[in-house]
Amino acid sequence: MKDISISVPKEDHNEKVSGSSPYVSDIKMDHMLYAKTVRSDHAKAKIMSIEIPPLPNGYFVVDYKDIPGKNYVKMIFEDWPVFAEESVNYIGEPIMLVVGKNKQTIDDIIDQIKIVYKLLKPVFEYKKSVIHKQFNKGNNKQVFQKQEYSISHTYETGYQEQAYIEPQGFIAYPETKDKVTLIGSIQCPYYVKNAVINTLGCEPEQVRVIQPSVGGAFGGKEEFPSIMACQLAVAVRKIQLPIKMIYEREEDMEVTTKRHPSKITLTASINSDYKIEGIKAHVSLDSGAYIGLSGVVLARAMIAATSAYTVDNLDISGDVYATNTVPNGAFRGFGAPQMIFAMEMFIHHIAKELKQDPFTMRMNHLAKQGDLTSTSGLFRDPIIMEKMIEKATEISGYHEKVKAYAAPSVYKGIGMSWFLHGCGFTGSGESTHINAKVKLKKDENNQVYILVAAVDMGQGCKTSLKKIVAQTLECKLDQITFDNPDTDFVPDSGPTVASRTVMIVGGLLARAALKMKETWKQDERMEVNENYVQPEYIKWDEDQMIGDAYPAYSWGVNIVEVEVSPITYQTKLKHIWSVYDVGKAIDKRLVLGQADGGIAQGVAYGYLEVMNHEKGKLRQKSMTDYIIPTSVDMAPTDTVIMENPYILGPYGAKGVGELTLVGGAPAVALAIELAIGKNVYKIPASPEYVLELMTDEH
Amino acid sequence: MSIKFKLNNKDIELNLDPSMRFLDVLRNHLNLTGSKEGCGEGECGACAILLDGHIVHSCILPLANVFGREIITIEGFKETKRYQVLADAMLEEGGSQCGICTPGMMIAAESLLSQNSKPTDEEIRIGISGNLCRCTGYNMIVKAIKTASKKGDGLW
Numbered sequence: 001m002k003d004i005s006i007s008v009p010k011e012d013h014n015e016k017v018s019g020s021s022p023y024v025s026d027i028k029m030d031h032m033l034y035a036k037t038v039r040s041d042h043a044k045a046k047i048m049s050i051e052i053p054p055l056p057n058g059y060f061v062v063d064y065k066d067i068p069g070k071n072y073v074k075m076i077f078e079d080w081p082v083f084a085e086e087s088v089n090y091i092g093e094p095i096m097l098v099v100g101k102n103k104q105t106i107d108d109i110i111d112q113i114k115i116v117y118k119l120l121k122p123v124f125e126y127k128k129s130v131i132h133k134q135f136n137k138g139n140n141k142q143v144f145q146k147q148e149y150s151i152s153h154t155y156e157t158g159y160q161e162q163a164y165i166e167p168q169g170f171i172a173y174p175e176t177k178d179k180v181t182l183i184g185s186i187q188c189p190y191y192v193k194n195a196v197i198n199t200l201g202c203e204p205e206q207v208r209v210i211q212p213s214v215g216g217a218f219g220g221k222e223e224f225p226s227i228m229a230c231q232l233a234v235a236v237r238k239i240q241l242p243i244k245m246i247y248e249r250e251e252d253m254e255v256t257t258k259r260h261p262s263k264i265t266l267t268a269s270i271n272s273d274y275k276i277e278g279i280k281a282h283v284s285l286d287s288g289a290y291i292g293l294s295g296v297v298l299a300r301a302m303i304a305a306t307s308a309y310t311v312d313n314l315d316i317s318g319d320v321y322a323t324n325t326v327p328n329g330a331f332r333g334f335g336a337p338q339m340i341f342a343m344e345m346f347i348h349h350i351a352k353e354l355k356q357d358p359f360t361m362r363m364n365h366l367a368k369q370g371d372l373t374s375t376s377g378l379f380r381d382p383i384i385m386e387k388m389i390e391k392a393t394e395i396s397g398y399h400e401k402v403k404a405y406a407a408p409s410v411y412k413g414i415g416m417s418w419f420l421h422g423c424g425f426t427g428s429g430e431s432t433h434i435n436a437k438v439k440l441k442k443d444e445n446n447q448v449y450i451l452v453a454a455v456d457m458g459q460g461c462k463t464s465l466k467k468i469v470a471q472t473l474e475c476k477l478d479q480i481t482f483d484n485p486d487t488d489f490v491p492d493s494g495p496t497v498a499s500r501t502v503m504i505v506g507g508l509l510a511r512a513a514l515k516m517k518e519t520w521k522q523d524e525r526m527e528v529n530e531n532y533v534q535p536e537y538i539k540w541d542e543d544q545m546i547g548d549a550y551p552a553y554s555w556g557v558n559i560v561e562v563e564v565s566p567i568t569y570q571t572k573l574k575h576i577w578s579v580y581d582v583g584k585a586i587d588k589r590l591v592l593g594q595a596d597g598g599i600a601q602g603v604a605y606g607y608l609e610v611m612n613h614e615k616g617k618l619r620q621k622s623m624t625d626y627i628i629p630t631s632v633d634m635a636p637t638d639t640v641i642m643e644n645p646y647i648l649g650p651y652g653a654k655g656v657g658e659l660t661l662v663g664g665a666p667a668v669a670l671a672i673e674l675a676i677g678k679n680v681y682k683i684p685a686s687p688e689y690v691l692e693l694m695t696d697e698h
Numbered sequence: 699m700s701i702k703f704k705l706n707n708k709d710i711e712l713n714l715d716p717s718m719r720f721l722d723v724l725r726n727h728l729n730l731t732g733s734k735e736g737c738g739e740g741e742c743g744a745c746a747i748l749l750d751g752h753i754v755h756s757c758i759l760p761l762a763n764v765f766g767r768e769i770i771t772i773e774g775f776k777e778t779k780r781y782q783v784l785a786d787a788m789l790e791e792g793g794s795q796c797g798i799c800t801p802g803m804m805i806a807a808e809s810l811l812s813q814n815s816k817p818t819d820e821e822i823r824i825g826i827s828g829n830l831c832r833c834t835g836y837n838m839i840v841k842a843i844k845t846a847s848k849k850g851d852g853l854w
Contacts, residue, residue, distance in 0.1 A: 009789055016797030017785045017804060019732025019772040026731040163832050165736040165744055166798040215734070215798025216832050249737045458796025458833045589792040593834060597795065600835030623741040623830065631823040631836040 004471050004651050007589035011462040011482070012213075021213040024169045024185050029242040032171070035062075035097045035235060036106050036245070038113055039255065040088035043122035043324040043616030047086055047095070053112040059100035062235040069201025073227050074194055080290035080327065082199055082230040088117075089289035090326050091616045092255040094227070099235055099243055122324035122616055126263060126284045131295045131320035133302060135545035137376050138313035143278035144269045151350050152267040155342035156682045157665075159611035160259035160601075161620070162331055163628050166215020168225060168256060169246035172232040180236045181208040186225040187217045188495035189453045189485045195226035196233045207233070209487045214457040218601070219330035221457070222497050223293055224256045250621045257329030258611065260285040260297055264342040269313075274356050276347075276365060278313035281305050283339065287320045288327035294320040297328075299426050301335030303549045304662075306374045307343045308385060308418040309365040314374055325616050330497065332598070333421075336662045337605060340419045341683060344666030349679055359399070362418065363389075377540075377548035384644050385418065385555055388579040391640055392416070392557040396577040401561065405674050412574075414561045415670025417663035422550030423655030424500040427542055430551075431534035437491035438508040440469065440516055442526040448473065448516070450482040450509065452493035454501045459657055460590040461501050467586055468506045468650045472513035491529070499655025502586055503552065503646075508532060510650040535648060552646045554654045555581040558663040560603060561635075564675040569690040571607045571672055573635035580659060581644045584652030588641065595639040595660045602664020604629045606683045607672060703764040706774025716762035721745045723761050724771060732772035732801045736830070743829030746802035746809075747771045753809035753828070772801035775808060783850035784808070784842070793842035795833035802829050807843045815854035816847055 015021035038061075052061055064071050064083040073080045084095045095115070098106045144150070170184035180200070186192055189209045196207045209229070214221065228245060235243050247256075262285050269278040283301050287294035302318045347365070351358035367373075369383050393399055393416070401414040424430050439451035450469060456462040466480045473479075493505045512530040519526070540547040561574040576599055585591040608627055611620045620626035645652025669680045678693040702711045705728070714723060724730045724747075733756055736744035740758040747756045748770040749763075775781050784807055787793070794800045803826060810817060810825030817825060822843045823836070831839065847854070 007792075010792070010794065012797065013789045013794060014785070016794045016800050017788055018776045018781075019734070019801035021797050022731075023734070023798065025735065026725075164796070164798075165742055165830060165832055166734070166796070167736070214796060215736075216796040218832070249739070460795070593792045593795055593838060596835035596837050597833045598835075601832070622739055623737040624739060628830060628832060629835075630827045630830065631840065632827045634823075634836045636819075637835065637837055 004467060005585045005588045007587050008463065008467060008477060010460055011466060012456065023166055023213045023215055024171055024183055025246045027171050027183060027212065029171065029173060032242045032244055033099050033101055033239065034103050034106060034245065035099045035232065035243050036110060037094045038096045038098060038110055040084065040091060040093040040095060042088060042117050042119055043091050044120040045088050045117035046120060047084065047088065048116040048118050051114040053109060055109065056105065059098070059105065059109060060239055061096050061098055062238055063096035066234050066238050067199055068237065069199045073230055074198040075223055075292055076295065077291045080292055082227065090324050092326055093289065094231065097231055097235055099239060124323050124325065124616065126286065126321040128322045129319040130287065130291055130322045131298060133298055133545065134317040135375060136315055137372065137374060140278045140280065140313040140315040143313040147269040148272045149270040149354060150267065151270065151353055152265065153346055153349055153681065154263060154265045155345055157262045157338045157341060158684055159261050160331060160605050160609055161253060161611055161626055162218040162220030163626065164216030164218060164220055167247045167249055167252040168221065168228060170228050170232050171242060171244040172236045173242035174236050174240050175208060177240065179206045179208065180233045181210065182229050182233065183210045183212050184225050184229060185214050185221055186211055187221045187455050187457060187497060189487050190492040191223065191495055192226050192229045193487045196229050199230040200233055200237060211455050211484045214455055217457040218332045219334065219497065220256060222330035222495060224329060249623060253621050253626065254618055255326060257292065257327055259331040260287065260294065260328040260338070262338040264339065266342060266346045268350055270350065270354065274354055274361060276311050279306065279311050280315045283318035285320050286323050286328065288323060288325045290327045291320065292327050292329050294328065296426060297335040301339040303374055303422065303426065304336040304339040305343065307340045308367055308420050308555065309347065310367045310371040311365065316374065325613055326618065332601065333658045333662045334498065336421060336658070337602065337665055340662050341665045341669065344417050345669060345680065348670060373549065375549045376546050381552065381646060382644060383555065384581055384642060388555065388557050388581060388642055389418065392559050392577055392579045395638060396559040398559055402674065408677060411564045411566050411675050413564065413671035413673065413675030414559060415667045415674060416557065416559045417667040418557055419663040420553045420555050421499060421655060421659040421662055423503050423552045423554055424550060425498050427540040427549055428534065430504060430532055434494040434532070436494040436504060436508060436532040438493045438505060438512055438530050439491050440509070440512045440528045442516065444523055444525060446479065446523065448480050450480060451490045452505055452509065453485045453490050454493055454505050455485060455496040457496065459594060460587065464502055464586040464590060465506055465509055468510050469513045471651065472510050473517050499658045502653050503649045503655050504532065506586070506650040506653060507648065551648065552654050554656065554659040556659050556663050558599060558667040560667040560671045562668065562671040562675055564672060564690065569687040569694065573603065573633065575635050576603065576637045578637065579640045579642060581642050582656045582659065583646040583649050583654035584643055585641050586651065586653050591641055591656055592639055594656050596637055598657065598660025599637065599664050600629055600634050602661040603668045606665030606668040607685045608633065610684055610686055701761055701765050703766060704768040706770055714761060716760065718761045719757055720759040720761050720764060721756040724756060730771050730773050734798050734801065736798065743802040743806060744799050746805040746829065748805060748809060751812055753806050772804060775804065780808060780850060780853050783853060784846045787842040787846035787849060791838045791842035791845055793834065793839040799829060799831045803831065803839055807846065810843070811847055811854040819844065
C-alpha cells in the first residue's frame, strides 16, 4: 500500500487559484436585500428610548421584538443576546438590523436612528469573576511547606485578532415560508443550525445551513457566525426575502471575538537539587461582556499549565472575568498559547535566578511516557521529545548560538519552546457534548460520498479526509466525492475545531470505510454510519478536572532566531526551525502548510500583533492599524515531521492545526530576551515594551 | 458618462458613476468575482488586478481612472500560459490554502515576474509584500514563484 503521507494535489486547488471558488460574498440572489447592524456606542448603558425615522417602502428594522424563540445565542451559557433589549454591555453590541435594497439608503436610515442611553459605569479590570475553576495534583500544601527556593512571576498576554482575509458574512433566504436557509462563512454548520433553531423556536427541519468556500477562520468563525445567523434568520422570517450581510473589515475587527487577554501568576517550589517539586498557578482571562466559550478556553489554559513538563504537585486555579469589552472567543490554540507562553518563560526565569543552565533544567523536567499529566491522567503513548529536541537543536545550531549571543551588545537572540497540544475536545466533550456521527454513501456506479459536517477552511480536510477513505477502500481518489457540508444532507460530525477533524472525524470515516469495504456490494447502493465511541480507558471527572483531559497529545519544538535593532528595538525574524510529532502526516504538504501558517501566527502573537482598547473602544480597526506579518516580516522555515503513530488515529494521525501555533510566542519571546539581556514577562514584545525593559533600572 | 477601457483583452464601455470603486464594478456589474474584498482600504491585496501590466488594488481605484487603460483580472490572466505555470508551481509547493488571497497573489506574482523574470527570494518577498495571507506564512508562495520563474523560463 502507498504511504498515505505522500502528498496529492489539493482537492480545491484549481478553483482557489483561478478565483472561481464561490465564497459567500460572491453569491447573489434575485430580490436580494442587504442588512446592516445598528450597534451600541457605549461600553455600558441602559437604552432609554429608540427613535426610528419613517422607513421608505421596502425597508425594515429587525430587533429583539421580532424574535419568535429565545433571545440568546445558543452556545454553552445563555448569556449572549442576539439583539440587545434594555441594556448594552460593550461598544459595538448589536441592537437591531436595518434591511433594504440599497446600501446607501440603509446607511442614511442608520444615521437618523436616535438612541438615548443612560450611561452606567463600565468595568475593564479583572475584578468580576463569572467562572472559577480549580484542580490539584499530588500534595502541593506539603511541598510548599518544606521548600528550599520559592520563585514567583506574573505573565501577561494581549489580544490577538484572527484576521482571516475574508470577513464574516452570510446570505439567508426563505426556502419555503417556514424554512430558512443560511449560507455563510463558518467552521461549524451544526452550531449555526442549533443556534438558529433556538432563536426561531422552530423545528430542526425548518433550518438549513450550507457552507460555501471559507476564506480563513482560525477559530474566529467557530461561535461568532451563530450570532449573525440568528439575526438574519429572524429578519428572513419577518421579511420573507433573501438577505445578505457581509461585514466590512472595520466592523469585523470591532465586533467579532478575539483571543482572550490573560494574566497568569506562577509560583514554584524548588528543592536543593533544583527540581521543581510543585507549582501554584492562577490564570485570569478577560472574557469581554459575555461568557461564550470562555470557560472552555480557561479549562484548556489551565490543563496546559505544565505544558511539556512533568511536575508532581500542582495547585491550578483560574477565573474568567467579565468586562465591558467585545466578547472574546475561540482562536487556534484556545487558551493554550497564553499558558504555554507563561510556563516556558517561567522555567527559564527560574533557571536564570538559580544560576542554572535553562536547557538542563528543562530536560530534567521533560514529560515521559508513563508520567501523570497535569490533571493526573496518564501519558500512555510513547513521547519522542528527546529525539525531537536533539534534531531541532542540531539543525538550528541552537547551543552554539545561545553561547555566541549571550555576549552583551550582540542584539541577536535564539529561543526555543517545547509544547504539547491535546487533540480533540477537552475532557469527555467528544462523548458527552458532541457525539460525532459520520456517513458514507455509495451509488450504483460505485462512487463513494463522504457525508460529514467538517469544513475545509484552507487546512485541506477535503483532501485529507478523501485520502483516508480512498486508502481504506483501496480505490482512486476520484472515486470519492466530498462536497461542502449542507445540514440537509450531512450528519453532525461535530464542529471543525480543536484539531479534531483528521483524528476524530477521519478516524470515524476510516472505520466506516472499512465496514463498507468488508460488506462491499459492487454496483449497488450502500450506506454506512459510524458514531463516536469514547475509548473505555479514558476517564474524566469534569467537576474535579481530574483524569485524562485528552485522548492523545501532539508534540512540538520551535526554535526562532532574531535580531533586535539597538536603535529602534524592532525585532527582525531571521529563521524558524520546527520539529513536530503529529502521529502520522496524512498529507505531508498539507501538514507543512499548517506548520508554516501556524508558526507565523504564533510568532507574530509573541512580538508583532498589538491590539488594545481605551475605555472599551478598540484602538485598531483596520488591516492598517492591526499589523499581521507580511512576506517581508516572515522568516524562512525548516520543518521536520517525526512519525510516532497513535494507535487510535486514522493511519496513526493525531491533531495538527493548533499545535503549530502554540509554541511560537515563547520561542520568539525567549529569543528577544537573549538578544536584549532582559527578562520578558509580557507579549507582544513590541518595540515599546522592549524600550520599557531597556530603560527599567531593574 | 461613458468610460471606455480594455478588460481582459476586450473593449468595454460603461455608463456608470465614475467615482465607483472599480472592485464593485468588476464584482457587481461585470460579474467578475475572482477579485476579492478583504479590507477595502488597499492594504491586503485580495482585490489586486493589473493596470497596464502593473499591480493595483481595485478597492481603492475609482472607475474613472481606468479610462483608456488596459485591465487584466484573474479571469483574464487564467487564460494564459504564464498563469498555468504559476498555478502548477503553487500546487507543487502548497502555496494556496483558504484561497481568498490567492487570485491577488497570482496577480502580484505576474506583476513581479513581468518586471523581473528571475527574482531572488528577497525580491519575491518584496514583490508580494502588498498581499496579505493569513494561512500560509508566505514561504510556500515564495517557493512557488521561484519554481515558476525557473519552469517558465522564457515566458516572462
